[in-house]
Every structure is written in C-alpha cells, then in structure tokens.
Amino acid sequence: MADEKRIATRVSYGETLVELGAEHDDFVVLDADLAASTQTGMFQKAYPDRFFDVGIAEQNLMSLAAGIAATGRVAFASSFAMFAAGRAYEQIRNSIGYPHLNVKVAASHAGISVGEDGATHQCNEDIALMRSIPGMTVVVPADDVEARAAVRAAYETDGPFYLRLGRLAVPVVNDPKTYRFELGKGVVLREGTDLTIVACGLMVEAALKAADLLAEKGVSAEVINIHTIKPIDDELLRASAAKTGRVLTCEEHSIIGGLGDAVLSALCETPVPLRKLGVRDEFGYSGPALELLHEFGLDAEGIVREAEDFLAR
Amino acid sequence: MTDDELRQVAHEVRKGVVVGTHAAKSGHPGGSLSATDILTYLYFEEMNVNPEDPQMPSRDRFVLSKGHAAPALYAVLALRGFFPLDDLKTLRHIGSHLQGHPNMKGTPGVDMSTGSLGQGVSAAVGMALASKHWNEGWRTYALLGDGEIEEGQVWEAAMFAGNHQLDNLVLIVDHNGLQIDGTIEEVNSAMPIADKFRAFKFHVIELADGNDMTQVRAAFDAARKVTGKPVCIVAETVKGKGVSFMEDQVDWHGKGPNDDQFEQAMAELSREA
Numbered sequence: 001m002a003d004e005k006r007i008a009t010r011v012s013y014g015e016t017l018v019e020l021g022a023e024h025d026d027f028v029v030l031d032a033d034l035a036a037s038t039q040t041g042m043f044q045k046a047y048p049d050r051f052f053d054v055g056i057a058e059q060n061l062m063s064l065a066a067g068i069a070a071t072g073r074v075a076f077a078s079s080f081a082m083f084a085a086g087r088a089y090e091q092i093r094n095s096i097g098y099p100h101l102n103v104k105v106a107a108s109h110a111g112i113s114v115g116e117d118g119a120t121h122q123c124n125e126d127i128a129l130m131r132s133i134p135g136m137t138v139v140v141p142a143d144d145v146e147a148r149a150a151v152r153a154a155y156e157t158d159g160p161f162y163l164r165l166g167r168l169a170v171p172v173v174n175d176p177k178t179y180r181f182e183l184g185k186g187v188v189l190r191e192g193t194d195l196t197i198v199a200c201g202l203m204v205e206a207a208l209k210a211a212d213l214l215a216e217k218g219v220s221a222e223v224i225n226i227h228t229i230k231p232i233d234d235e236l237l238r239a240s241a242a243k244t245g246r247v248l249t250c251e252e253h254s255i256i257g258g259l260g261d262a263v264l265s266a267l268c269e270t271p272v273p274l275r276k277l278g279v280r281d282e283f284g285y286s287g288p289a290l291e292l293l294h295e296f297g298l299d300a301e302g303i304v305r306e307a308e309d310f311l312a313r
Numbered sequence: 314m315t316d317d318e319l320r321q322v323a324h325e326v327r328k329g330v331v332v333g334t335h336a337a338k339s340g341h342p343g344g345s346l347s348a349t350d351i352l353t354y355l356y357f358e359e360m361n362v363n364p365e366d367p368q369m370p371s372r373d374r375f376v377l378s379k380g381h382a383a384p385a386l387y388a389v390l391a392l393r394g395f396f397p398l399d400d401l402k403t404l405r406h407i408g409s410h411l412q413g414h415p416n417m418k419g420t421p422g423v424d425m426s427t428g429s430l431g432q433g434v435s436a437a438v439g440m441a442l443a444s445k446h447w448n449e450g451w452r453t454y455a456l457l458g459d460g461e462i463e464e465g466q467v468w469e470a471a472m473f474a475g476n477h478q479l480d481n482l483v484l485i486v487d488h489n490g491l492q493i494d495g496t497i498e499e500v501n502s503a504m505p506i507a508d509k510f511r512a513f514k515f516h517v518i519e520l521a522d523g524n525d526m527t528q529v530r531a532a533f534d535a536a537r538k539v540t541g542k543p544v545c546i547v548a549e550t551v552k553g554k555g556v557s558f559m560e561d562q563v564d565w566h567g568k569g570p571n572d573d574q575f576e577q578a579m580a581e582l583s584r585e586a
Binding site: 028049050052054055057059060062063064065066067068069070071072073075090091094095098099100 | 416425437
C-alpha cells in the first residue's frame with residue numbers, strides 16, 4: 001500500500017472551492033491568516049476579489065461571515081479546528097447557529113494528526129462542540145473523494161455546516177467513479193457478522209485495514225463510514241448493531257462527545273455493547289502525525305487490539 | 314419628518330419601552346431609553362426600510378449590537394408599522410416573537426440576531442462588505458454600547474472595517490457612561506472612545522447630546538458625506554432618559570418597573586409629550 005494515492009482533505013477543500021468558484025458567484029471565502037494551511041489560498045489565487053482575510057481574529061471571522069450570509073449569500077469561513085470550533089465557539093453558536101445562517105465553517109488541522117505543533121493546536125473536541133449547536137450539520141470526510149463531495153454538499157445545503165478537515169495526507173479509500181455522497185447517510189464499506197466498526201475521518205481507512213487483519217483471524221467485521229455525524233444515520237446503525245450485536249466506534253477525537261457518543265445516542269434503544277476508541281480524557285503532545293496516531297491506538301493495529309479485547313469479554 | 318415630529322415619535326417609543334419592560338417584569342429599560350432618539354431617527358428618517366416588505370433586498374440594514382436594548386428597537390419597529398404595537402405587551406413572554414434579545418428569524422424588521430456583546434458589530438461589517446462586494450448601494454448601521462466596546466471582538470471588527478474603508482458603515486456608540494457593575498470609568502474604562510476609533514481609521518463624529526433630535530440629525534447628515542472611511546458616531550446620552558427615576562441610575566440597567574413605577578413613568582412621558 002506504500003504507493004497508494006494520498007491527499008489531505010484540506011487540499012480537496014481548496015481545490016473544490018476553486019471549482020465552485022467557476023460555477024457560482026454568490027459565495028465568498030474568508031480566512032484568518034491561515035490561507036496557506038487551510039488551503040483557501042487556492043481560492044484566493046483564483047478569485048482574489050471574492051476572498052477576504054480578516055487577519056488573526058477568529059471571533060470577527062465567524063460573526064462577519066454571518067453578516068454576509070444574512071444578506072442571502074453563502075460564506076465559507078476557515079481556520080484551524082482549534083480556533084474555529086474552539087476559540088470562536090460562541091460566535092458560531094450565536095451569530096451563525098441561532099439565526100441558522102449559511103455559513104460553512106471549514107476547519108482544517110483537526111485532531112492529533114496535526115502532529116508536531118502539539119496539544120494547543122490538536123483539537124480533539126470540535127465534533128462535540130459543533131454537534132451540540134441546534135441545526136448544525138457536522139461532516140467528517142474520510143478521504144479526498146468524500147471531502148470534495150462534502151464541500152459541494154456544504155454549499156448546497158441550507159443552514160450552518162461544520163466541515164472537519166485534516167492536515168495529514170491520507171489514502172483515498174473511495175472510488176471516485178462509483179462514489180455517491182448522501183448527506184446523513186452512512187456507508188457500509190464491508191459487511192460482517194461479529195461486530196460493527198463505525199469510523200469517521202482518517203479512521204475509516206484504518207478500520208478497513210483492521211477488518212482485513214481481523215478476517216485473517218477469523219473475525220467478521222462490518223465497517224461503516226459515518227461521514228455525517230449530524231444528522232446521524234440512526235437507521236443504518238440500529239440495523240447493523242442488531243445484526244452483529246457489538247459496536248466499536250473509532251475516531252480521531254475525544255471519546256467525550258464525538259462520534260462514539262453520537263452513535264451511542266443513536267443506539268440507546270438498541271442495547272448492544274458499545275466500545276469507544278478515540279482520544280481519552282487527555283491532551284495530545286508533539287510528534288510526527290503517524291507516530292502519534294499509533295501511540296494513541298488510532299490505527300489498524302489499535303483497532304484490532306481493541307476489537308479482540310472487546311470480543312473476548 | 315420634522316425634528317418636532319420625530320420627538321413626538323420618540324416619546325411614544327419611550328412609552329413602548331416602559332410598557333414592554335413592565336409587562337416582561339424584566340428587560341433593560343436604561344440602555345433602551347438612552348438609545349431611543351437615535352433609533353427613532355434611524356427608522357423614521359435615515360434608513361430606507363419598508364414595513365410592507367421587511368426583507369426588501371435593497372433596504373438599509375440595522376444591527377442592534379447592544380441587543381439588550383431590544384425594548385426600544387421593538388417599540389420603534391412597531392410604531393414604524395412592522396408589527397402591531399400591542400405585541401410590545403408580550404415582550405419576553407412564552408410564545409412571543411419579541412425575545413429578550415433580537416431574533417432575526419422571529420421578528421419582522423430585525424436584520425440580525427444579537428445579544429452576545431461584540432458580535433453584532435462584526436455582522437454589520439459583514440453586511441457592509443457584502444453591499445460593497447455585490448455593488449448594491451445600501452448602507453449598514455450598528456448601535457453599540459459603551460460598555461460593549463470592552464469586548465475585544467469590537468476592535469477586531471473595527472480594524473477590518475477601517476482597513477477596508479467601508480464608508481457604507483455607520484457605527485453609533487451609545488455613550489451613557491454606565492454598565493452593570495458601575496460606571497464605565499470605574500469598571501474598565503474604554504475611554505477615550507473617539508480617539509480609539511480614529512486610530513482604527515474611522516471618521517469620528519462626536520455627538521454632544523445623543524438625546525437631542527436636532528443634533529442627532531446633524532450627526533447622521535454629516536455621516537452621509539463621509540467617503541473612504543467607515544463612520545463612528547460617539548453619542549453622549551443619558552441612561553434611562555425621559556423617566557426621572559431611571560435617569561443615570563445603573564440600577565435600571567436590567568430590571569422592569571413595578572406597577573407603581575410603571576404608572577409614574579407613563580405619567581411623566583404623557584406630560585412631556
């Protein structure tokens with residue numbers, strides 16, 4: 001797999017913005033001095049008059065975007081997840097969420113795979129924060145193909161939208177020829193009978209690899225990609241849980257309030273054992289992204305370990 | 314309208330503030346009454362708005378960044394014909410469209426949901442930017458509290474507006490000198506306000522008496538002539554203006570009058586009118 005295609009979802013975002021720019025002129029893109037990193041810089045280069053950099057001022061970024069959206073347009077607003085969902089949480093809640101405005105918060109550098117910058121920049125709480133806002137759609141694309149579709153869905157969907165993007169280049173798991181993105185619908189990537197592995201973001205690829213490793217050991221794992229954390233695909237999750245009888249959630253996010261808790265809520269009337277793999281109640285630290293993911297058990301090996309322990313109980 | 318006619322409207326707005334906060338048994342009469350004359354002038358003279366079509370795309374926008382002055386905004390909107398005056402008696406009641414702080418999705422004529430201080434000014438900057446970007450020509454006005462400008466976000470927004478030369482934007486600071494915990498100067502002085510906005514590349518108009526309709530008119534007329542810079546009108550006002558026992562009393566920042574106080578306030582306002 002060493003020669004597989006890898007691309008960061010933030011790059012998919014930048015490229016798709018440029019495509020959208022050629023198709024529509026009723027939106028603008030805003031950034032807070034991180035255009036080179038969030039990749040909105042690509043849009044800035046293509047459409048300099050439709051791009052606004054507010055400088056290092058994330059609170060203003062969000063409320064200003066709301067003001068633009070209040071005139072009937074769409075505004076994409078980007079920063080790192082830590083400063084978008086974290087620092088400007090209340091602006092997103094009150095200026096964007098409460099009036100249900102068409103601001104698309106596209107936040108890059110989410111999770112511990114930020115790597116070397118360390119804990120202050122590794123946002124493991126953004127899904128929890130964003131899904132708590134009434135009417136907010138929350139999408140975590142798994143790869144380039146899904147990210148491109150999600151950016152388009154953000155533009156087309158009415159209301160506030162949170163798009164969680166990564167810094168790290170990740171393998172492309174979806175086939176661009178056959179992939180079809182449906183907001184709010186989970187994707188069964190592998191059918192199985194012994195347990196359901198539910199993943200989002202870069203954990204989807206890890207889950208597929210884990211399923212292969214588990215198959216070698218005689219374990220049949222179903223793999224579901226939940227790209228839309230909110231609104232979540234309750235029906236699919238309930239059916240799969242009822243079939244396999246066990247659910248393991250995998251996310252590059254705190255186990256407090258993230259995918260795991262969203263799945264748990266969806267299954268509270270389908271009582272099957274559920275285990276959450278993610279960042280525990282702790283901060284991250286500096287290191288190369290892949291090594292960090294391994295240390296936190298957020299790779300195929302970690303999923304296999306967790307699944308085997310889970311199945312042994 | 315003449316200044317005298319506008320003064321008459323402002324009296325009715327003040328009554329609306331008293332009626333609303335009395336019915337709600339809460340709300341913010343002090344900062345509503347200080348801003349009453351400015352709000353009246355904006356909606357009855359300055360801004361291009363249409364009560365028959367509140368969402369008219371070409372309308373001027375207003376953002377009440379000091380969202381707690383909602384009782385005054387609601388009274389102005391009702392008197393201007395956006396909704397029935399009787400609605401003021403439902404302020405803050407369950408089921409009312411008149412929320413404690415403005416809700417653009419519920420109340421006709423409200424252009425932005427506000428209440429969390431500092432955010433409205435950013436939204437107003439976004440609106441002014443949109444009007445320029447799509448070349449639509451309408452103007453944006455935002456009213457801020459003098460306590461509100463202690464919020465850092467106000468200065469993030471001001472920096473952007475000044476740097477982008479948004480001359481279709483007018484900020485008005487309702488400088489009544491009081492905030493919840495005391496006077497502005499005691500708590501954490503944002504003075505000198507005018508110099509600060511000048512430093513952020515605004516054209517500043519110092520309005521010596523923001524409760525005097527003739528002076529209010531002169532300030533907004535001057536603001537219209539400014540090009541190449543956003544405008545900030547720093548308006549000296551009296552908190553609680555028009556109701557004797559509320560004037561300049563920090564205690565009247567955030568509570569509604571009881572029945573006796575209601576009677577007295579309404580009697581004073583009727584006499585003056």
